[in-house]
Amino acid sequence: MTINTDNQLPIRVYESEVFMKSSTGLIRPGGTELTRRLVEFCGLQAGDRVLDVGCGTGASVACLQQEFGLQVQGIDPSALLLERGRGLYPEITLQQGRGEELPYSNQSWKGILCECSLSLMELEIALQEFYRVLYPGGWLMIADIYWRQPHRQPPGQLFPVGQSCILQGARGREELLQHVQEQGFALRLWQDCSQVLNQMVFDIIMQHGSLTAFWEKVLPANDPHLCQQTAGRGKPGYYLLVAQKK
């Protein structure tokens, strides 16, 4: 397992070799099909400035630049993923940084894309930053994990402290919508896409034999059965959300 220790995050699940072996560098459910759906919903045009926050290796940045002609940049805290992305997609612009502390001036982007990464950020601070750097009328496009039954999810740490996993910061639908709207965004779309999560589970089992075997490889120090049971309690789902800065 590859462990990166920058930014005081000792273990990042998405940096594990299990994900890094993916040929496209894509490490989220749904692939670029959901990315296209988000951009088409917002009606973004060639030349529009879009920032991909938590871009990983930059697969979406490359896709949107090539297929839509958008001016896209990616930002991610993981030096490891950025390095891999620069090798996979030499034509794109990637920068190291966190969603909670974006190094851009106010009102400098027409769209912000945040795919399977918001749950890894401090939600309120990240949403404030997104609001700050978007143009008035700018689009916030999110795809992420959520709990379909959040009342069944036990409070507190899902995984040991210091392990950064997307499930750790997942929330329920109502809580998410409340935060987005309190920040001043107008909600334009909420769509459940949990089928893509099922496909990801299917792919994981085809590749690794079982979810338990997958957890063993990703978080070898933990009890894989406990990880699986705990993660399943709140019924994980996947959503698309589009909101617009007022």
Added chain:
Amino acid sequence: MDNESRGRLLCVKCQVSLEAGKVQIAYLSNTFSAELQRCPVCGQVFIPEELALGRMAEVEKTLEDK
């Protein structure tokens, strides 16, 4: 489907080699995309015993738990 001596798979009906390709697998209300060996003529798909009894059974169990 027959196993040829060198491990290639033949479609019994069409007598042509199977080829790897994307197929759709339906289970309850879910449809999954998977790469499996299929006949390029009649489209029949070969599902190895290990896949059916092992990983597919695991998928079934996992989704029922979800």
